[in-house]
Amino acid sequence: MSKFLIVGLGNIGPEYEATRHNIGFMMxxxxxxxxxxxxxxxxxGAVAECRVKNQQLxxxxxxxxxxxxGNAVRYWMQQEQIELxxxxxxxxxxxxxxxxxxxxxxxSNAGHNGLGNIQELLGTDNYARLRFxxxxxxxxxxxxxxxxxxxxxxxxxxxxxxxxxxxxxxxxFCLAGIERTMCQYNNK
Numbered sequence: 001m002s003k004f005l006i007v008g009l010g011n012i013g014p015e016y017e018a019t020r021h022n023i024g025f026m027m028x029x030x031x032x033x034x035x036x037x038x039x040x041x042x043x044x045g046a047v048a049e050c051r052v053k054n055q056q057l058x059x060x061x062x063x064x065x066x067x068x069x070g071n072a073v074r075y076w077m078q079q080e081q082i083e084l085x086x087x088x089x090x091x092x093x094x095x096x097x098x099x100x101x102x103x104x105x106x107x108s109n110a111g112h113n114g115l116g117n118i119q120e121l122l123g124t125d126n127y128a129r130l131r132f133x134x135x136x137x138x139x140x141x142x143x144x145x146x147x148x149x150x151x152x153x154x155x156x157x158x159x160x161x162x163x164x165x166x167x168x169x170x171x172x173f174c175l176a177g178i179e180r181t182m183c184q185y186n187n188k
Contacts (some may be wrong), residue, residue, distance in 0.1 A: 067114065
């Protein structure tokens with residue numbers, strides 16, 4: 001049996017709930033709902049555990065705010081003795097069109113402060129991430145307001161289907177591995 005840490009990035013607090021920047025939390029919430037499990041508050045975040053076939057999953061929504069997510073990731077990796085190749089971070093991405101889902105085995109943080117902090121504290125960018133496209137339909141200098149804003153009505157209508165696909169990708173990552181999962185889902 002292998003153990004995985006699945007981390008959804010977001011910010012805690014009602015003012016951030018359902019904002020674009022919290023899509024990592026939303027993906028993890030969709031996975032928890034599909035798995036019929038609930039989160040409990042623990043050190044550095046809300047945590048839930050489940051099994052998918054013979055794999056054990058620890059789900060984490062850090063309560064450190066986005067820019068300090070690495071503290072929670074590092075702690076739970078050490079606490080649960082999880083290998084780097086069994087870490088999956090769920091994150092928003094402005095470079096992808098809305099709803100696009102891309103699994104990557106590694107890569108730069110592309111200016112994302114949450115990924116940057118994880119990279120800094122783990123000392124590597126060699127960990128998997130599932131990127132959810134937000135698009136970049138905002139005026140110059142409007143990036144912060146855009147990511148902290150809410151999805152449009154049209155986007156909200158499409159969210160459930162995209163979140164269902166994210167749940168499939170997370171399961172596949174844990175069961176089939178990253179290469180097979182990337183081949184199956186990255187071109188959809």
